[in-house]
Amino acid sequence: MDKGTVMEAVRTTGIIAILRGVPVDAVVPAAEALYAGGIRVLEVTGNTPGCLESIRRLRANLGRRMLIGAGTVVNPAMAQLVLDAGAQFVLAPDLNPAVVAAVHEQRKLIIPGVATPSEILQACRLGVDMLKLFPAGALGVRYLKELGGPLDGLRIIPVGGVDLGNTKAFAEAGAAAVGVGGALVDSSAVASGQYEVLTERAAAFAAAFREGRPQPAASPSC
Numbered sequence: 001m002d003k004g005t006v007m008e009a010v011r012t013t014g015i016i017a018i019l020r021g022v023p024v025d026a027v028v029p030a031a032e033a034l035y036a037g038g039i040r041v042l043e044v045t046g047n048t049p050g051c052l053e054s055i056r057r058l059r060a061n062l063g064r065r066m067l068i069g070a071g072t073v074v075n076p077a078m079a080q081l082v083l084d085a086g087a088q089f090v091l092a093p094d095l096n097p098a099v100v101a102a103v104h105e106q107r108k109l110i111i112p113g114v115a116t117p118s119e120i121l122q123a124c125r126l127g128v129d130m131l132k133l134f135p136a137g138a139l140g141v142r143y144l145k146e147l148g149g150p151l152d153g154l155r156i157i158p159v160g161g162v163d164l165g166n167t168k169a170f171a172e173a174g175a176a177a178v179g180v181g182g183a184l185v186d187s188s189a190v191a192s193g194q195y196e197v198l199t200e201r202a203a204a205f206a207a208a209f210r211e212g213r214p215q216p217a218a219s220p221s222c
Helices: 003-013 024-036 051-062 076-085 097-105 117-125 141-147 167-172 187-191 195-212
Strands: 015-019 041-045 067-071 089-091 109-111 131-133 156-158 178-180
Touching (some): 003 041, 003 067, 024 051, 051 067, 051 076, 076 097, 097 109, 141 156, 156 178, 178 195
Parallel strands (some): 067 089
16 A cells, blocks of 8 residues: 555544554454444554554454554664564654654655654655654643644654543644544453444544544635
């Protein structure tokens, strides 16, 4: 799948569900529950035990309905492993030119973590198409909005500290999407098999982002 198709899916849904620490045997039912709530894009973090097997299972069971990515990818070797397992895009907590190059070599989408204007512009020079603002909760909605002054037109995805209380505000501030972990993929609900909790939260997050996303201006009438 080409990068443009992945980016459009991320932008359309507005939510990337982050599966961190979800057991291998629970990833498929968790993803099914998220899908039922409107989520179409998710990532399995690279520091989750069994992450490669989780990616393989998700691609085999939901590959026709959802986009499956890998997150917390910190070096080129890990990037190659997750891509070989079937990851359709890669996220990283930092901006590592070697990781960017490794993913670009496979013609896949890389979303590196950035926090400053210098990192953002360096990523752009490396040919990065989407950026992960991390840690977004600490930096805040106002920070993202102010970045849009001199650095308008960028596809920025706030991650880290995103919850139902600030999702709409991040969308209003110009976020291309948001990445949501524990506030969406509740570990206790997964452990107890209460997957309906994930469905309810997914629907709430998707609705909040849609509500906050700026609407295109109406065409003038004749």
